[in-house]
Amino acid sequence: MSEHVTVLIVVAAVAFLGWVIFVGLPYALDHFGGCHTAPEGIYSLQQAHEVMQDLIDCDADSCAAKRATMDVLIAAEHLVLARAR
DSSP: OHHHHHHHHHHHHHHHHHHIIIIIHHHHIIIIIOOSOOOSSOOOHHHHHHHHHHTTTSOTTTOHHHHHHHHHHHHTTSOOOOOOO
């Protein structure tokens, strides 16, 4: 009987660690870690292009700097978002 309990505890621990690694940490990093802070002012068009290239892996929803960059590029019509179908 104690062998079954030990196996159950190990399986629960592995499942919990898997959840932490694949769900908990990514969620925490996206929502609490932040990414890059927004600039004090507005990016110039040239700066916006450079920052967009630097932050290519960032998500605009969690990265304030990329969101500010996208705002500049959209306003200048250098970036056009796809329409939802």
